Amino acid sequence: MTEAQERDVVSWKVIKRLLLFIRPHMVWLILMVITSLVLAGLNILNAYALKGAIDATLSHAMGQLSKYLYLVIAAMVVEIPVSMLRTYATGRFSEKSLYDIRQHTTEHISKLPVSYLEKHPSGDLVSRLTNDISLLQGFLQGSLSELISQPLTFIAAVIYVFIISWKLTLFSIVAVPLLMWLTIKLSEPIEKYTKSQQESLSNVNSIAQDSISGLVVTKSFTLEGVMLRKYNDAVDKALSKALKVAKVQAVLEPVRAFMQMAPFMVTFAYGGYLAINNQMTFGGVLAFINLLNFVVNPITLIPRLISSFRSTTAAARRIFEVWDEPQERSDGKVFSVDKNAAAISFDNVCFSYNENEKLLFDHLSFEIYSGETVALVGPSGCGKSTVLKLITGFYKPTTGRILIYGHDMEEWSLEGVRDLISVVSQDTYLFPDSIYENIAYGKKDASESEIKEAARLAGIHDFIENLPDKYNTMVGERGVKLSGGQRQRIAIARAILKNAPILLLDEATSALDTESEYYIQQSLEDLMKGRTSLVIAHRLSTIKNADRILVMNNGKIVETGTHDELYNSDSLYRQLYLKQYQLDEEANGVA
Numbered sequence: 001m002t003e004a005q006e007r008d009v010v011s012w013k014v015i016k017r018l019l020l021f022i023r024p025h026m027v028w029l030i031l032m033v034i035t036s037l038v039l040a041g042l043n044i045l046n047a048y049a050l051k052g053a054i055d056a057t058l059s060h061a062m063g064q065l066s067k068y069l070y071l072v073i074a075a076m077v078v079e080i081p082v083s084m085l086r087t088y089a090t091g092r093f094s095e096k097s098l099y100d101i102r103q104h105t106t107e108h109i110s111k112l113p114v115s116y117l118e119k120h121p122s123g124d125l126v127s128r129l130t131n132d133i134s135l136l137q138g139f140l141q142g143s144l145s146e147l148i149s150q151p152l153t154f155i156a157a158v159i160y161v162f163i164i165s166w167k168l169t170l171f172s173i174v175a176v177p178l179l180m181w182l183t184i185k186l187s188e189p190i191e192k193y194t195k196s197q198q199e200s201l202s203n204v205n206s207i208a209q210d211s212i213s214g215l216v217v218t219k220s221f222t223l224e225g226v227m228l229r230k231y232n233d234a235v236d237k238a239l240s241k242a243l244k245v246a247k248v249q250a251v252l253e254p255v256r257a258f259m260q261m262a263p264f265m266v267t268f269a270y271g272g273y274l275a276i277n278n279q280m281t282f283g284g285v286l287a288f289i290n291l292l293n294f295v296v297n298p299i300t301l302i303p304r305l306i307s308s309f310r311s312t313t314a315a316a317r318r319i320f321e322v323w324d325e326p327q328e329r330s331d332g333k334v335f336s337v338d339k340n341a342a343a344i345s346f347d348n349v350c351f352s353y354n355e356n357e358k359l360l361f362d363h364l365s366f367e368i369y370s371g372e373t374v375a376l377v378g379p380s381g382c383g384k385s386t387v388l389k390l391i392t393g394f395y396k397p398t399t400g401r402i403l404i405y406g407h408d409m410e411e412w413s414l415e416g417v418r419d420l421i422s423v424v425s426q427d428t429y430l431f432p433d434s435i436y437e438n439i440a441y442g443k444k445d446a447s448e449s450e451i452k453e454a455a456r457l458a459g460i461h462d463f464i465e466n467l468p469d470k471y472n473t474m475v476g477e478r479g480v481k482l483s484g485g486q487r488q489r490i491a492i493a494r495a496i497l498k499n500a501p502i503l504l505l506d507e508a509t510s511a512l513d514t515e516s517e518y519y520i521q522q523s524l525e526d527l528m529k530g531r532t533s534l535v536i537a538h539r540l541s542t543i544k545n546a547d548r549i550l551v552m553n554n555g556k557i558v559e560t561g562t563h564d565e566l567y568n569s570d571s572l573y574r575q576l577y578l579k580q581y582q583l584d585e586e587a588n589g590v591a
């Protein structure tokens with residue numbers, strides 16, 4: 001099989017998969033095709049009536065003429081409801097199918113593992129959801145029904161023109177197969193170009209999204225020019241691919257125009273000759289010319305249909321790539337919380353993000369008991385945040401086990417584990433929604449009083465009440481209208497509302513100034529009461545009160561103890577503490 005043939009087989013497989021997915025709406029597609037065929041049939045009927053009417057007029061047969069007139073009126077009466085039905089069926093089929101495709105894609109994305117989401121720019125996924133789905137839209141709204149109905153119309157029209165005059169038919173469409181072959185060959189690169197054009201557009205989207213979400217940083221470092229250049233480079237690449245597609249389409253245009261005009265030129269010349277020599281009636285020639293549209297149009301549509309088919313295949317493949325990504329597992333059980341067992345236990349856990357890479361955790365073992373507050377410290381990059389990603393099941397240990405309340409993580413359902421955990425991190429994400437909703441996300445079906453109580457405990461209620469829209473105040477993407485401390489408090493209120501037994505704090509106060517940090521620390525300490533807490537603190541001064549401090553280095557726990565125990569010994573903790581103290585002093589001195 002040649003490369004081109006292999007590509008065609010793959011393309012058909014992609015279209016077959018698309019059609020199988022949207023088969024619940026096939027009845028509307030079938031209706032769309034049937035109504036298109038009826039309309040085509042009516043056009044042929046009109047051509048037949050035209051032929052009859054002209055021949056009747058030329059032979060002064062009044063009775064015959066009125067018979068054909070009634071036929072045209074009857075055709076019109078049928079045509080009106082049928083075209084209405086066709087328009088509705090087209091809309092219903094395409095919109096319902098697109099709805100399903102969007103739903104399935106979004107749902108699949110929401111179930112993708114964090115490892116996939118961390119490796120793929122979100123702009124790329126957004127682009128697949130928007131640009132690629134728009135390409136499918138064009139196909140489903142028009143090209144697909146044409147792809148099915150036009151060949152049928154063509155066959156019906158060819159049969160009728162053959163009946164009128166087989167000689168004229170052969171003469172007029174003799175060059176068409178050659179032109180069709182030429183079209184198919186010329187349009188082959190379109191699929192490849194469209195795929196890379198869509199990939200470039202994804203890149204444009206990613207850069208745009210990153211630039212917008214990082215706008216504050218961009219401006220503060222006066223990097224607008226750099227970002228703009230990056231963006232323009234990406235747009236230029238997408239443009240050059242788009243122009244390549246346009247070039248191929250432009251080359252196809254003269255072929256299309258020739259395919260459209262040539263049969264008419266032949267018919268005028270040869271049909272006129274046959275009529276003058278009484279081998280055909282004038283009505284027959286006129287009907288032939290009229291019907292020729294139904295022979296020629298499907299053929300001239302071929303370049304556009306092939307081009308649409310190829311673009312659609314490229315877009316569908318990009319969407320299926322997402323569908324084929326393995327989802328997070330959804331099996332496992334929900335166990336009851338056994339407070340006698342360690343809440344979290346790492347048993348000889350080995351882990352690295354990428355295969356063949358040095359182990360980040362090398363037989364890491366520790367336990368955190370129910371009700372304990374444990375701090376995890378260690379040099380930057382030693383894997384503290386990764387410990388949290390393993391506890392929340394975002395990543396799996398390469399070897400070893402993680403136990404939650406005595407049960408292997410592998411036996412737990414991931415949702416079950418996550419329901420037991422509240423995470424508050426320095427990178428507080430607020431949804432582009434109201435403050436009320438942002439807190440309410442902590443608990444399904446939370447009542448208004450519960451939400452306000454959580455806000456009160458987080459020390460943010462009074463602030464919210466003083467806002468013009470109070471709890472209905474909208475927070476922009478990432479909560480740009482709020483200070484770091486206010487965002488942090490909303491996140492804490494959300495965690496309070498969730499009321500999970502395990503609390504994971506990932507440098508939750510590191511982004512705040514000392515004063516805000518002090519107040520938030522109070523709220524966090526309230527939140528920690530009666531829960532099992534694992535705290536990663538950037539500022540070691542904030543974890544002095546932890547029941548135990550685990551010091552991690554080179555993938556293992558190297559020291560364990562209270563602040564006093566560790567500080568008063570010759571420990572890595574003491575070194576880290578003193579170094580930070582020195583850095584803080586220097587920073588304050590500069591300030």
Ligand SMILES: Nc1ncnc2c1ncn2[C@@H]1O[C@H](COP(=O)(O)OP(=O)(O)OP(=O)(O)O)[C@@H](O)[C@H]1O
Pocket residue numbers: 118353354360378379380381382383384385386387
């Ligand atoms: N998704 C990822 N894919 C590949 N490597 C990663 C990923 N996330 C983190 N790493 C790497 O794993 C190592 C540990 O990262 P982690 O964020 O867990 O460290 P940390 O101790 O929390 O660091 P810090 O104190 O600086 O926040 C780092 O070398 C980091 O580059």
